[in-house]
Amino acid sequence: MAHSSRTNVLTSQQDDFPRWYQDVLEKAELAENGPVRGTMVIRPYAYWLWERMQAEVDGRIKATGAENVYLPLFIPQSYLAREAEHVEGFSPELAVVTHAGGKELPEPVVVRPTSETLFGELMSKWIQSHRDLPMLLNRWANVVRWEMRPRLFLRTSEFLWQEGHTAHATREEANAYALRIHLDVYRDFLQNVLAIPVLVGVKSRRERFAGAINTMTCEAMMGDGKALQMATSHELGQNFAKAFDITFASSSGQVEPCWTTSWGSSTRMVGGLIMAHGDDQGIRIPPRVAPVQVVVLAVKVDERTMTIGSSLVRELITAGVRARLDNRTTQGFGRRATEWELKGVPVRLEVGPRDLQSGHATIVRRDGGAKESVRLEAVSTTIVALLESIHTEMIEAARQRLMDRTVEAASVTEALDAAKAGFARIPWEQLGEEGEDALNREAVSVRCLQTRQGTVPGNGDLASDLMAIVGRSY
Amino acid sequence: MAHSSRTNVLTSQQDDFPRWYQDVLEKAELAENGPVRGTMVIRPYAYWLWERMQAEVDGRIKATGAENVYLPLFIPQSYLAREAEHVEGFSPELAVVTHAGGKELPEPVVVRPTSETLFGELMSKWIQSHRDLPMLLNRWANVVRWEMRPRLFLRTSEFLWQEGHTAHATREEANAYALRIHLDVYRDFLQNVLAIPVLVGVKSRRERFAGAINTMTCEAMMGDGKALQMATSHELGQNFAKAFDITFASSSGQVEPCWTTSWGSSTRMVGGLIMAHGDDQGIRIPPRVAPVQVVVLAVKVDERTMTIGSSLVRELITAGVRARLDNRTTQGFGRRATEWELKGVPVRLEVGPRDLQSGHATIVRRDGGAKESVRLEAVSTTIVALLESIHTEMIEAARQRLMDRTVEAASVTEALDAAKAGFARIPWEQLGEEGEDALNREAVSVRCLQTRQGTVPGNGDLASDLMAIVGRSY
Numbered sequence: 001m002a003h004s005s006r007t008n009v010l011t012s013q014q015d016d017f018p019r020w021y022q023d024v025l026e027k028a029e030l031a032e033n034g035p036v037r038g039t040m041v042i043r044p045y046a047y048w049l050w051e052r053m054q055a056e057v058d059g060r061i062k063a064t065g066a067e068n069v070y071l072p073l074f075i076p077q078s079y080l081a082r083e084a085e086h087v088e089g090f091s092p093e094l095a096v097v098t099h100a101g102g103k104e105l106p107e108p109v110v111v112r113p114t115s116e117t118l119f120g121e122l123m124s125k126w127i128q129s130h131r132d133l134p135m136l137l138n139r140w141a142n143v144v145r146w147e148m149r150p151r152l153f154l155r156t157s158e159f160l161w162q163e164g165h166t167a168h169a170t171r172e173e174a175n176a177y178a179l180r181i182h183l184d185v186y187r188d189f190l191q192n193v194l195a196i197p198v199l200v201g202v203k204s205r206r207e208r209f210a211g212a213i214n215t216m217t218c219e220a221m222m223g224d225g226k227a228l229q230m231a232t233s234h235e236l237g238q239n240f241a242k243a244f245d246i247t248f249a250s251s252s253g254q255v256e257p258c259w260t261t262s263w264g265s266s267t268r269m270v271g272g273l274i275m276a277h278g279d280d281q282g283i284r285i286p287p288r289v290a291p292v293q294v295v296v297l298a299v300k301v302d303e304r305t306m307t308i309g310s311s312l313v314r315e316l317i318t319a320g321v322r323a324r325l326d327n328r329t330t331q332g333f334g335r336r337a338t339e340w341e342l343k344g345v346p347v348r349l350e351v352g353p354r355d356l357q358s359g360h361a362t363i364v365r366r367d368g369g370a371k372e373s374v375r376l377e378a379v380s381t382t383i384v385a386l387l388e389s390i391h392t393e394m395i396e397a398a399r400q401r402l403m404d405r406t407v408e409a410a411s412v413t414e415a416l417d418a419a420k421a422g423f424a425r426i427p428w429e430q431l432g433e434e435g436e437d438a439l440n441r442e443a444v445s446v447r448c449l450q451t452r453q454g455t456v457p458g459n460g461d462l463a464s465d466l467m468a469i470v471g472r473s474y
Numbered sequence: 475m476a477h478s479s480r481t482n483v484l485t486s487q488q489d490d491f492p493r494w495y496q497d498v499l500e501k502a503e504l505a506e507n508g509p510v511r512g513t514m515v516i517r518p519y520a521y522w523l524w525e526r527m528q529a530e531v532d533g534r535i536k537a538t539g540a541e542n543v544y545l546p547l548f549i550p551q552s553y554l555a556r557e558a559e560h561v562e563g564f565s566p567e568l569a570v571v572t573h574a575g576g577k578e579l580p581e582p583v584v585v586r587p588t589s590e591t592l593f594g595e596l597m598s599k600w601i602q603s604h605r606d607l608p609m610l611l612n613r614w615a616n617v618v619r620w621e622m623r624p625r626l627f628l629r630t631s632e633f634l635w636q637e638g639h640t641a642h643a644t645r646e647e648a649n650a651y652a653l654r655i656h657l658d659v660y661r662d663f664l665q666n667v668l669a670i671p672v673l674v675g676v677k678s679r680r681e682r683f684a685g686a687i688n689t690m691t692c693e694a695m696m697g698d699g700k701a702l703q704m705a706t707s708h709e710l711g712q713n714f715a716k717a718f719d720i721t722f723a724s725s726s727g728q729v730e731p732c733w734t735t736s737w738g739s740s741t742r743m744v745g746g747l748i749m750a751h752g753d754d755q756g757i758r759i760p761p762r763v764a765p766v767q768v769v770v771l772a773v774k775v776d777e778r779t780m781t782i783g784s785s786l787v788r789e790l791i792t793a794g795v796r797a798r799l800d801n802r803t804t805q806g807f808g809r810r811a812t813e814w815e816l817k818g819v820p821v822r823l824e825v826g827p828r829d830l831q832s833g834h835a836t837i838v839r840r841d842g843g844a845k846e847s848v849r850l851e852a853v854s855t856t857i858v859a860l861l862e863s864i865h866t867e868m869i870e871a872a873r874q875r876l877m878d879r880t881v882e883a884a885s886v887t888e889a890l891d892a893a894k895a896g897f898a899r900i901p902w903e904q905l906g907e908e909g910e911d912a913l914n915r916e917a918v919s920v921r922c923l924q925t926r927q928g929t930v931p932g933n934g935d936l937a938s939d940l941m942a943i944v945g946r947s948y
Contacts, residue, residue, distance in 0.1 A: 097572075099570040
């Protein structure tokens with residue numbers, strides 16, 4: 001890993017949260033702007049984090065029975081026009097290739113903003129009979145949506161994501177599968193790996209995906225009280241199936257359009273992780289997703305310390321811990337410690353000459369900064385247990401913040417007031433689409449609608465007794 | 475997995491090899507054309523194969539110390555112009571975005587054909603001192619090179635690949651690292667995972683990568699005797715470093731340009747695997763890369779057979795074998811067996827009522843078709859050993875073909891004659907660039923130059939006593 005320049009120079013979150021975010025991306029060497037406006041370079045440490053996130057999400061997706069495919073970057077412009085709402089939703093964001101191979105193309109092609117339409121076209125070929133259903137497909141790739149106000153990881157003109165696309169025989173099956181993805185893949189990953197508590201629910205009609213009959217969302221609260229949409233799952237009803245002729249012959253031989261779904265999560269989650277857990281010393285990575293869970297740091301880089309350090313790393317790796325040794329001699333101890341703090345490694349194991357004399361090392365937690373002296377023989381068992389408690393305490397702290405900063409509101413005025421520092425919870429019957437208009441005028445939006453128990457409303461029915469969660473958002 | 479239509483309908487390789495290739499891609503449900511000319515849809519089974527290949531290559535790349543990053547899809551057109559040979563090499567193949575976000579762009583942007591130039595720009599920022607060297611980076615992504623004569627996996631306008639980019643302090647270090655990638659990553663993967671023997675060597679001046687001072691290549695022979703370039707590694711000398719100002723301060727404080735390398739392998743390897751190992755019954759996947767190594771196939775789908783089949787699958791998985799049960803009732807046994815044959819699963823374990831009565835099952839090898847009855851208790855130990863011998867026998871068979879079809883030639887005429895059925899080996903001193911011209915006029919090319927011992931010439935020196943391997947190629 002390249003050494004960073006001075007590290008203790010982050011703007012404080014209190015002073016200017018967006019500035020802190022920019023600072024930490026730069027100082028922790030996570031990402032920077034590409035030369036074309038809105039594009040992003042993801043540097044090794046952040047990409048490693050993304051690879052770990054990808055593996056966790058991918059495993060969960062495959063466990064639902066879906067299979068990965070690859071579909072092309074380029075889509076004929078005419079495809080997008082087939083589903084009316086869809087083309088309206090995307091047309092201002094498209095990047096268009098007009099020349100290729102040294103010539104003007106007969107028909108311009110669009111760089112995929114999503115592959116809904118292409119999956120539609122292919123499924124119409126691949127699906128003939130009820131025996132082909134459900135068809136469960138997923139794809140990891142880059143997509144392009146031209147951004148006027150780009151922000152690294154949160155809104156970039158190109159981003160990396162997975163998009164799942166499925167076809168089913170009935171609305172009930174489509175709904176059940178989308179809900180399963182939403183809870184067992186997204187919510188489970190966000191809470192149990194990223195340690196970010198999320199509110200699950202459905203989007204209001206206005207906030208739905210273009211062409212969907214229902215959009216489910218996972219909403220998280222960032223360190224400044226603003227919301228970030230972490231992942232969404234859409235029921236597309238029969239809209240795309242009708243537009244793309246995705247039909248199946250039922251067992252009785254009747255030909256019917258399928259019910260389709262789509263669902264996605266992206267590199268935006270990296271931004272969410274940074275903003276949900278970071279503090280004035282840098283980012284804080286929850287242990288289960290951390291590329292490096294423990295860094296063994298020699299206070300003095302001498303032979304004896306290095307030998308003991310190496311054997312501790314080996315022991316930790318054997319115990320299933322992602323550990324690495326920092327044996328750099330180009331920088332002093334203090335600077336190296338600060339750098340790992342900035343990069344959010346959950347545990348530092350400091351090995352110093354004095355400690356070693358009494359057979360000890362010092363465990364330093366990144367989350368609270370607590371230090372603990374531990375006997376060398378007990379290092380790996382202590383750390384294995386510690387990593388689990390760090391996860392629990394991190395999600396608990398985030399949950400506490402979410403609770404503290406969510407206010408029950410009884411009017412638009414109260415909701416707007418609450419949204420200055422966090423979320424408001426207000427009965428949807430009381431807010432309604434008119435109230436939503438009023439919020440929108442003040443840059444506050446309905447993040448999701450959920451039941452009073454905090455669950456996803458069945459079948460996307462907005463008529464029932466729902467609560468709206470409102471807030472400002474990224 | 476969706477069921478396929480009639481499977482025993484491949485054109486024979488003997489009759490028409492390219493047609494056989496198209497047939498097998500379709501019947502084994504591997505890939506098909508996308509709607510935009512030259513683009514490709516990779517279907518679940520082939521994508522799974524690619525994921526396995528990717529994991530194997532990625533692990534080897536990381537073992538050399540390189541780290542993964544992500545760089546943007548879009549590159550300013552001006553970047554490509556900075557290195558003269560490079561722009562010439564790529565300009566006929568570029569796809570250009572002229573409109574985005576509903577407007578014409580002030581400067582058109584190019585869809586990356588490779589990210590050489592962008593890595594150059596970034597390394598110039600990231601590298602300051604000798605302490606930042608070597609910088610070893612890699613990226614997995616899609617790239618676009620407009621193809622006039624596309625062929626699935628082999629030449630597509632968009633393909634998936636990894637491209638590595640490194641910077642070093644000296645030419646020797648750059649050469650040694652490129653060679654390490656070439657042998658320990660590419661050759662090792664191709665031979666020890668894909669079971670494809672490769673010839674390693676360097677490209678002639680004419681066949682070098684645009685802007686490189688030396689290109690190393692791994693060349694394989696396909697089933698029809700034609701060559702396929704499987705992976706290449708380039709030494710870029712100081713060309714890109716000078717064009718992009720990638721400099722470092724040495725320990726004595728002197729500022730010098732770096733020596734850079736780049737190296738890549740792509741989805742073309744999937745095509746190579748199909749054409750190197752396939753036969754008239756379908757593809758044949760070598761065991762180490764096979765997504766499914768063993769399929770347990772019930773001759774009759776009844777409860778007892780299914781119970782035993784499931785427990786055999788569990789046992790195999792416990793023994794580290796990638797096994798799955800085929801419990802489909804929608805198709806008869808014969809059809810299912812043919813389908814797995816078509817998809818090249820190395821071993822079928824057939825479980826029939828008669829066999830079961832005597833406590834046996836039947837092992838059927840995909841590579842030679844040999845059948846063997848085995849006691850149920852011995853299934854997993856037998857199969858674990860068998861998978862290893864299948865690998866060895868597959869690479870041996872491919873090596874035998876390579877030897878049988880490589881002819882020592884003493885003149886251009888003899889070389890051209892040999893190239894009708896395979897490769898010719900001819901001293902480079904004798905062939906020379908004039909001889910290369912003569913070959914090229916007959917669509918035969920110099921695939922690589924290697925020492926008489928078959929190794930990569932040191933430092934890309936073309937003046938020494940080298941042998942040219944010539945042949946037709948994909």
